[in-house]
Amino acid sequence: MPPKSKYNTTQLKKLPKTPTGVKGLDEITRGGLPKGRPTLVCGAAGCGKTLMATEFIVRGALEFGEPGVFMTFEEQAEELEMNVASLGINLPKLQKEGLVKIDHVHIDKSEIEETGEYDLDGLFIRLGYAIDSIGAKRVVLDTLENLFAGLNNQAILRTELRRLFSWLKEKGVTSLITGEKGEGTLTRQGLEEYVSDCVILLEHRVVNQISTRLMRIVKYRGSIHGTNEYPFLIDEDGISVLPITSLMLNSDVSSQRISSGLPALDKMLGGKGFFRGSSILISGTAGTGKTSLAAYFANETCKRKERCLYFAFEESPQQIIRNMKSIGIDLKAHIDKGLLEMHAARPTLNGLEMHLVSIHKHVKRFKPKTVILDPITNLITVGSVSEVKAMLIRLIDFLQTEQITVLFTALSLNTIVTEQTDEGVSSLVDAWLLVRDIESNGERNRGMYIMKSRGMKHSNQVREFVITDEGLDLVDVYLGTDGVLTGSAREAQQLLEATGQVLRKHALSRKDLEIERKRKVLEAKIASLQEEFESVQDELNKSYVEEELTKEIMAKNRRKMMQSRQTKNTGNGSKK
Amino acid sequence: MQQKEEHLDEKELPQKSTKEYVLRLFITGATPNSVRALTNLKKLCEVYLKGKYSLEIIDVYQQADIAEREQLIALPLLIKKLPLPEKRMIGDLSDTDKVLKGLGLKQ
Numbered sequence: 001m002p003p004k005s006k007y008n009t010t011q012l013k014k015l016p017k018t019p020t021g022v023k024g025l026d027e028i029t030r031g032g033l034p035k036g037r038p039t040l041v042c043g044a045a046g047c048g049k050t051l052m053a054t055e056f057i058v059r060g061a062l063e064f065g066e067p068g069v070f071m072t073f074e075e076q077a078e079e080l081e082m083n084v085a086s087l088g089i090n091l092p093k094l095q096k097e098g099l100v101k102i103d104h105v106h107i108d109k110s111e112i113e114e115t116g117e118y119d120l121d122g123l124f125i126r127l128g129y130a131i132d133s134i135g136a137k138r139v140v141l142d143t144l145e146n147l148f149a150g151l152n153n154q155a156i157l158r159t160e161l162r163r164l165f166s167w168l169k170e171k172g173v174t175s176l177i178t179g180e181k182g183e184g185t186l187t188r189q190g191l192e193e194y195v196s197d198c199v200i201l202l203e204h205r206v207v208n209q210i211s212t213r214l215m216r217i218v219k220y221r222g223s224i225h226g227t228n229e230y231p232f233l234i235d236e237d238g239i240s241v242l243p244i245t246s247l248m249l250n251s252d253v254s255s256q257r258i259s260s261g262l263p264a265l266d267k268m269l270g271g272k273g274f275f276r277g278s279s280i281l282i283s284g285t286a287g288t289g290k291t292s293l294a295a296y297f298a299n300e301t302c303k304r305k306e307r308c309l310y311f312a313f314e315e316s317p318q319q320i321i322r323n324m325k326s327i328g329i330d331l332k333a334h335i336d337k338g339l340l341e342m343h344a345a346r347p348t349l350n351g352l353e354m355h356l357v358s359i360h361k362h363v364k365r366f367k368p369k370t371v372i373l374d375p376i377t378n379l380i381t382v383g384s385v386s387e388v389k390a391m392l393i394r395l396i397d398f399l400q401t402e403q404i405t406v407l408f409t410a411l412s413l414n415t416i417v418t419e420q421t422d423e424g425v426s427s428l429v430d431a432w433l434l435v436r437d438i439e440s441n442g443e444r445n446r447g448m449y450i451m452k453s454r455g456m457k458h459s460n461q462v463r464e465f466v467i468t469d470e471g472l473d474l475v476d477v478y479l480g481t482d483g484v485l486t487g488s489a490r491e492a493q494q495l496l497e498a499t500g501q502v503l504r505k506h507a508l509s510r511k512d513l514e515i516e517r518k519r520k521v522l523e524a525k526i527a528s529l530q531e532e533f534e535s536v537q538d539e540l541n542k543s544y545v546e547e548e549l550t551k552e553i554m555a556k557n558r559r560k561m562m563q564s565r566q567t568k569n570t571g572n573g574s575k576k
Numbered sequence: 577m578q579q580k581e582e583h584l585d586e587k588e589l590p591q592k593s594t595k596e597y598v599l600r601l602f603i604t605g606a607t608p609n610s611v612r613a614l615t616n617l618k619k620l621c622e623v624y625l626k627g628k629y630s631l632e633i634i635d636v637y638q639q640a641d642i643a644e645r646e647q648l649i650a651l652p653l654l655i656k657k658l659p660l661p662e663k664r665m666i667g668d669l670s671d672t673d674k675v676l677k678g679l680g681l682k683q
Contacts, residue, residue: 107649113663113664114674115665115668118667120649122604122636122648122653125604126649130644151666
C-alpha cells in the first residue's frame with residue numbers, strides 16, 4: 001500500500017521549531033515556537049504580552065538572522081520604540097537595516113461607516129507587502145482584539161481571522177499573535193486559541209500582596225512541552241523564564257571535600273569538611289550564631305580563591321560586614337577582591353519564584369562555587385511551607401547540577417529543639433548542623449551537633465560552640481554528674497580538674513623525695529659496710545703478710561746461722 | 577475587463593473641472609465585494625451626484641504599498657475626500673442609506 005507508507009514518512013518528520021531567544025522559554029517548549037505556524041500569547045492587561053512579542057521579533061532579527069514584521073494595533077511605532085529602548089533595544093536602527101518592520105494599524109470606529117459586505121483584504125495585502133519587503137520570517141500581530149473593537153460585523157471578522165491564520169501558515173512565517181484574556185476563555189473572542197498551533201498563557205498573580213508573573217503552555221500541537229506554570233521575570237534584560245524543576249535526580253556528584261572554615265567542625269565531619277556541591281543546613285534558635293557560621297564558610301570559600309554569593313534576607317550587607325568584623329572576619333576585603341557578592345533583599349520584595357529567578361540569574365552571571373542563603377525561614381513570609389519547600393528543592397536541584405555548594409540557615413521558632421525545621425528541608429539537605437541553646441546554672445550557652453551528614457563519618461558528640469573576639473571555636477563539652485556542662489560550669493569543672501592535677505603532682509613529688517632520701521640512706525649504709533669490709537680485709541691481709549715476713553726472716557736467719565757455723569769449722573781445721 | 581473600463585473612467589474624471597465631491601474607492605481586483613461596491617457606487621453617483629463628482633478607483637492588489645500609507649484594513653473602502661469632513665465607508669455600499677449619510681447627502 002504505497003499511500004499508507006507515504007503517510008507514515010510524512011508523519012515521521014518532526015515539527016521544526018523557531019527559537020524565540022526569550023531566556024527559558026525555548027527550554028519549556030523544547031526548542032521554540034512551531035515554525036511557520038501561528039502561536040497565541042494571551043493574558044490580561046500588563047502581563048507582558050507585548051514585551052514578549054517584541055523580544056520574539058528583536059531577538060529573531062539579532063540572534064537568529066530572521067527579519068520580522070511587527071504589526072501593532074495598539075501602540076504607535078514611536079511609542080513601541082520608546083518602550084523597548086529601556087531594554088537597550090534600538091528599534092529605529094533595526095528598521096533602517098531592514099531587519100524589523102513596524103506597521104501601526106489605526107482603526108477608529110467613529111471614522112468608519114459599514115455599508116455592507118467587506119473583508120480584511122486590506123490587512124492581508126498590507127501584511128503581505130510588509131513581509132515581502134524585508135523577507136520576514138517572523139510576524140507579530142499585537143493585538144487582534146482591536147479589530148473587533150473597531151469593526152462591527154463579528155461574523156465577517158471571525159471568518160476573516162480564520163482566513164488570516166491559514167494565510168499566515170501558507171506564507172510560512174512563524175507568527176505570534178497576542179490576545180486579551182476573556183471571561184472563561186483564553187481570549188475575548190474565544191477563537192484564536194483554536195486556530196493557533198501553540199497557546200501560551202501569561203498571568204500576573206498577586207497572593208498576599210506579592211505579585212508573581214507566571215507562564216504556562218496551554219497547548220502545543222505536535223510537540224511535547226512543559227505543562228507547569230513557570231514563573232518569569234521582567235527586568236532590564238527582558239523576560240527570563242525559569243524552567244525550574246529538573247525531574248531527574250541524576251546530577252553529577254563530587255567527592256571532593258571542602259573546609260567549613262572551622263577546623264574543629266571539620267574534625268567533627270570526618271576530619272575533612274563538607275562535600276563540594278552538597279547542601280548544608282544550619283538551624284537553630286535566635287542568636288545561636290548561624291550567620292557567624294555562614295560567614296565563616298563564606299570567608300573560607302574566598303580564602304580558597306573561589307567565589308561566593310551571599311543572599312541575606314534579614315540584614316544588610318553593611319550590617320553583616322560590621323558584625324562579622326567583631327569575630328575577626330573581614331568580608332569587605334573579599335568583596336573588594338570580587339570574590340564575594342552580597343545581595344540583600346527583604347523577602348517581601350517579590351514572590352518566591354521571583355527570588356528563585358533572581359538567584360538563578362545571579363548564579364549564572366557570577367558563577368560562584370558557594371551560595372549562602374541567610375535565613376530561609378524569612379521566605380515563609382511570602383509563601384506557604386510547601387511553596388518554600390518546592391522552591392528550595394528547585395534551588396538545590398539547580399545548584400547541584402552546577403556543582404555549587406549551598407548553605408542555608410534556618411531559624412527554629414521553638415525553644416524546644418524540633419527535630420524538623422519549619423521548611424521541612426531537613427530531608428533534602430546533605431548535611432544538617434544544629435546549633436542550640438543549652439541553659440543551665442543561670443546562663444545560656446551554645447551547643448552544636450551534627451544531625452546528619454550524608455556519606456561521611458561524623459561525630460555524634462555535642463560540642464560547645466563559643467564565639468570570641470578571635471572567632472568561633474568548638475570546645476569539648478564536659479559531662480558532669482548533672483549532664484552536659486557548658487560555659488562557666490565547664491570552666492569550673494576545668495579548674496577543679498586543674499587543681500586536682502596540681503595536688504597530685506605535689507603528692508607525687510613528695511614521694512619522689514622520700515624515695516630519694518631512702519636511697520641516699522641506703523647508699524650511705526652500703527658505703528660504710530664497704531669501708532668495714534675493706535678494714536677487715538686490710539687487717540686480715542696485714543697478719544698474713546706479717547706471717548710471711550716472719551717466715552721469710554726466720555728462714556733467712558737460719559741460713560745465716562748455718563753459714564756462720566760452717567765457716568767456724570773450716571777455720572779450726574786449718575789451724576791443725 | 578470591466579475593471580479596465582472603470583479605470584478609463586477614473587482617468588477621465590479628474591480631467592474635468594473641479595468637482596464638489598472627490599471620492600476614492602479602494603478595491604481588490606474583481607472580487608465579488610469589489611464589483612458590487614463599484615456598481616452600487618456608480619448607481620448612487622449617477623442618481624445623486626451627477627456631474628458633481630470625481631471618482632478615483634484604486635486596485636490595492638496593483639499597489640500593495642498604498643495599503644500601509646492609507647491605513648487600509650477592511651475592503652472595499654470608499655473615502656470621501658471632499659467636501660470635508662473626510663469620511664471612510666467600508667463594505668460593498670449596498671446599504672444606500674448609510675452611504676448617503678456618509679456622503680452627507682442625507683441627515
